[in-house]
Amino acid sequence: MNSSKSDLPSRLLLNLEPWRHAAHWRIAFSGGLDSTVLLHLLATLANAESLPALSAIHIHHGLxxxxxxxxxxxxxxxxxxGVxxxxxxxxxxxxxxxxxxxxxARxxxxxxxxxxxxVLMTGQHRDDQAETxxxxLLRGAGVRGLGGMPQQRPVGQGALVRPLLDVSRAELESYAQAHQLHWIEDPSNQDRQFSRNYLRHQVMPVLTExxxxxxxxxxxxAVHLREAQGLLDELAQIDLAQAQTVHEFAWLGVPSLELAPLAALSDARQRNALGHWLEALTRLPDADHWSGWIDLRDASSDASPIWRLADGELHRSAGRVWWLSGRWLRTPVIGADWQTPAATLRLADNGRVMFHGQTPSAPLxxxxRQGGEVMQLxxxxxxxxxxxxxxRAVPGFVRGRLPLLFRGEEILAVANLPGLDGQMDxxxxxxxxPTDEDQGLS
Incomplete structure (x- = not known):
């Protein structure tokens, strides 16, 4: 981010240059010093510059x-x-x-x-970044956490931008006083039982003295560490490219990785690559909980290990690791015969089945699978x-939910498995x- 000593409006405008063509600029307006200065700066700039439509959002917590x-x-x-x-x-x-x-909630x-x-803008500044x-650091965060608050990240269907991260609180106070701005002093900001307030009032003054x-x-x-995290992300993408191999069960729509390329990496690179992949799927585990990955990776070849995480489970089967969440973790229950086999049959928590080609005669x-089934070929x-x-190396988690077509006690077909999925004659x-189009994965 730009760190020149030019005046505050010019620095702000420079920091917001990548978003000059957004549909709308929204300001998260608490009424405190930071957001009051940001709002005033932008409203003033809008009088002289061609900027996106400007509005403000105030979140009332009721606390x-x-x-x-x-x-x-x-x-x-x-x-x-006029905002x-x-x-x-x-x-x-x-x-x-x-x-x-x-x-x-906010x-x-x-x-x-x-x-x-x-674009949603918030007023966090350089002092906030240092406190973060x-x-x-005191909570034992890794490189990603120590990178602090990013200048931008996705939020909703747009982007959250923090354009004041190179501005000190003292500069904001100076601007507010020069323009005779009035702002809210939140009493809770003085409550030192809150960790951030304790750091702000008890620790930072001692350090800066x-x-x-x-x-x-x-x-x-924080900027250096964020750059380091960017390099780790690039390394993760290189490593994941080796594990995101083509496989015959891609039609399941379940995120998966080939285990062997991952296991060939050092432990640190495994955690880096897997963490990068899991970040889009679940809240990441803390350092102690990563032992679950080692247990899953090193389990015997005939085992079916599971690593339970905050928002789903990682399974190992058929030489791959699979991410399961939502309906994939609920046992499907079938409640009725297929009365009208010419139509699609929706399955509880298990997508739907249909016939391609002719429709076999009822009753169906x-x-x-319950165990012990025999099929006539x-x-x-x-x-x-x-x-x-x-x-056919069917992954273990699929076996109990593969739809089997019966006529009486005879299995006529196993859905989607070539050679077992119908009667060619x-x-x-x-x-x-497996999932309806509007279901998707968590």
Missing amino acids: QATADAWPQHCQSVCDAL PLQVKRVTVKGGASLERAARD YAAFSSLTQTND LLFR RWPQAQASMART RIAY AERGSRDLKRLLNE EGWTLHWQ
């Missing part, structure tokens, strides 16, 4: 009585600047960390309000279904679509 007056204050500030304001009330769920619960609201090609770095440039140096360190039913006679699935095959 303290004094906050009830804040929406009106924000409205008066926005009215004076439309939207007030959004949220419910903060209780939990171990009120700070985190309020943040989660960003959920931001996500719901940010549309395609919108120190806070995460000894090292006046401490906050600037820490913010600069769909069921799932024209060229091979009676064959144990378990052996047939082994021959009768001109039909059984097709299974």
Whole structure:
């Protein structure tokens, strides 16, 4: 980010150059110093520059009585600047960390309000970045966490941008005083039971008394660490490219990786690559919980290990690791015969089945493997279904939900498995679509 000593409006405009053609600029307006300065800067710039449409969003958490007056204050500030304001009330769920619960509620609201090609701006500054770095360092964060707050990231259908990360709190205060701005002082910002407030009021003053440039140096360190994380991400993409191989069960639509290329890497590169892949799928485990990956990776070849994570499970089967979540973790139940086989049959928690080609004569039913099933094959006679699935290396998690077509007690077909999926002489095959188009994966 630009760090020149030019005046604040010019620096802000330079930092926002990549987003000059957005559909809408929205400001997360708490009414505090940071967002008040940001709002004033942008409203002033909009009088002289051709900028996207500008509006503000105030999130009302309802956590303290004094906050009830804040929406009106924000409205008066926005009215004076000619900026439309939207007030959004949220419910903060209780939990171990009120700070985190309020943040989660706030960003959920931001996500719901940010549309395609919108930019949502927040007022975090350089001092906030330094506090974030120190806070995460004390919690034992890795390189990604110590990279601090990114200048931009996705939110909702648009982007969240922090254009003041190279500006100090002192600069914002100076600007506010020069323009006679009025802002809200949140009483909770003085409550030192909150970790960030403790760092701000008790720790940072001591550090800056000894090292006046401490906050600037820490913010600069965050930039270096974010660059290092970028290199780790590039390495992860190189390693994942070796593991994202073509396989015959891609039609399942389940994210998976080939195990052997991963296992050939050093432990650190395995964690880096797998963490990069999992980040889009689940909240990542802490350092201690990564032992679950070692257990899954090193389990015996005849085992079916599972690593349970926050938002799903990683399974190992058929030489691959598979990410399962949502409906893939619910046992499917079939409740009725297939009364009208000419039509698609929807399966509870298991997509749908249909015939390609002719429709075999009724009565028919769909069921799932229970164990001990035998299938008659024209060229091979009676064959144990378990052996047939082994021959085709069907992943373990699929076996209990592969739709089996029965007429009476006879298995006529196993959906989607070539050679077992129908009667070619009768001109039909059984097709299974594991998830409906609108279901997707978590």
